[in-house]
Amino acid sequence: MGTHADQTSGSTPGRDFTAASRDALVEALLSAGPGRPTLCAGWNTEHLAAHIVLRENSPLVAGLLFRPLARSLHRRTMDLGDSAATPEAYQGLMERVAAGPQPPARLRRHAQAARISDEISGRIKGTGAARKAAQATNLLEFFVHTEDVRRAQDRWAPRHLADDYANALFAEFTRRARLMYRSEPTGITLARSTGQRVVARPARQGGASRTIAGPAGELVMHGFGRRDHALVLVD
Structure with a gap:
């Protein structure tokens, strides 16, 4: 796509x-x-x-x-x-x-x-x-x-996601993101490769925060716990 x-x-x-x-x-x-x-x-x-x-x-x-x-x-x-x-x-x-x-x-x-x-x-x-x-x-x-x-098979490559499909995935994902990242010890900001940014977990006052960056589908995989198989950058 x-x-x-x-x-x-x-x-x-x-x-x-x-x-x-x-x-x-x-x-x-x-x-x-x-x-x-x-x-x-x-x-x-x-x-x-x-x-x-x-x-x-x-x-x-x-x-x-x-x-x-x-x-x-x-x-x-x-x-x-x-x-x-x-x-x-x-x-x-x-x-x-x-x-x-x-x-x-x-x-x-x-x-x-x-x-x-x-x-x-x-x-x-x-x-x-x-x-x-x-x-x-x-x-x-x-x-x-x-x-x-x-991604569990021997050879795989990321799917090519159409823009409107990626948008729909990210829109649904951000509705749940706070719940998914609620146990994180730091603040979490999701940064799409489009430049769109969403705070999934606010940092505590004076606390650390991390940014997780990647395309929508990879951010979804990270949020759903497939972190070893999500192609994202964590800063």
């Missing part, structure tokens, strides 16, 4: 990059194949794909926030991933990732109910509010997990 270096610093209102980000994630998973490593400790590609499917379709996703369910979510993730270790099963799991959230199985068993559900879902997805919510929920998730696959 476009050029790797950020060229603009604005945002692109009204655009939804979630579908393209999902496509990029599926492409990366398919290209890597089953049994390949990722940057997510303990997960091969099939487990990362299982995480996406469960995140969008299982009530166990509450385990991401609710500790008592975390063990059950982890076990289900590993089981679903392990069941997709063959090329054929892996392809089926990829189709589920590509399809996105689906109605509950009990609705899908009834043709009329499934048809009504699909129609309602289609109308909801077409609204601006729904697109905004989907982007807030999935844009960074899909981008980071795509890079979790790509």
